[in-house]
Amino acid sequence: MYKMMTPGPTMTAVSVMEARSRQFGNPDVDEQFCEEYHQVCQSLAELLHTENDTYILGGEGILALEAACASLTEPGDRVLVIDNGIFGKGFADFVKLYGGQPETYTVDYHHPVDVAELEAYLEKNHDYKYATVVHCDTPSGVLNDISKICPLLKKYGILTVVDAVASMFGEEVRVDDWQIDIVCGGSQKALSAPPGLAFVTVSNDAMAAMEARTTPVASFYCNLLTFRNYYRDKWFPYTMPISDIYGLAEAVRLVKEDTGRIERHHRIAVAVRQAVKEAGLSLYLEYGDSATVTVVNVPEGLMDRDIIGTMKDQHGILISGCFDVLAGKVFRLGHMGNNANEDDVAEMLSALTKTLNSLGFVCRCDMKEIFLQCL
């Protein structure tokens, strides 16, 4: 098996895999499970610095995004879709699917949203029920400053849906301080559990907006209102994937224990980028990178699939290409969650140096050496 150095899924701790293989009871009948579920939700809320209700949903990260849009959107609602990346733009589809009118605020994909420019736009245009914004837009690796964007939107009475799937636990996310109404997360990124679970935190304002709907949510599975009283009623809208949740509980425990993780993600990310640049490669972003992923332009004359194939076949390390408008243009080095450790990243960079050299792009240095010097 290869070492998975992709921007999610990541390598998973043995104890997480063991937790998933535990014997399990009936999550619908046994109230003890409700208690266990509640505890994991509380831990997630604590890590995200929020008092808001937190729910784990049985589905991959995308479910959180769709559930947020499904639950908030009523036919005709105007929604501001902040688009400076592929996931950012993608929110417009969810809004449309549930009858809303997305209005896309598109800016350059090579850097984060300029908050002053957004503010100028909002002064003239602010008649929106909610706005969507991506924290780390993984295909480009851009990190938007949601600590400023969300309070700004709140000032205009606009609710916020934040996709922090690829940033949280590698970058700080402070839901209450930053007034985020719904934050979306997934199990397979910096939390380093296998794919399969999503989670959301829901503010009182967001819950009030859902309760004030005059039309029903056009989905059962994506309806966050169905979770509202789960703890009081000891009832879930569907049978919870209990083994996945046992794995998640262990992953959350490990993240909680690892108090130096944000600092380590940043230190490793800075050193990776320095090494990549010194080798003569170029980064996709001008500035504003997330500490969880590095996105590198495919050098002239090379093919992304050759780089990725050689890394996997000759060195046993899986890195990632990209999709949509960035397909074939960049390759991505994941250093999030369990992969944000010096040894694995050094091994990846050593292999990448050899790979590029063998394909005809002569690196100006051994990226591993520069990486280790910069740590």
Ligand SMILES: *Cc1c(COP(=O)(O)O)cnc(C)c1O
């Ligand atoms: C991974 C990811 C998701 C979850 O969706 P996938 O099906 O894994 O693509 C959502 N948003 C972002 C920004 C992600 O990186």
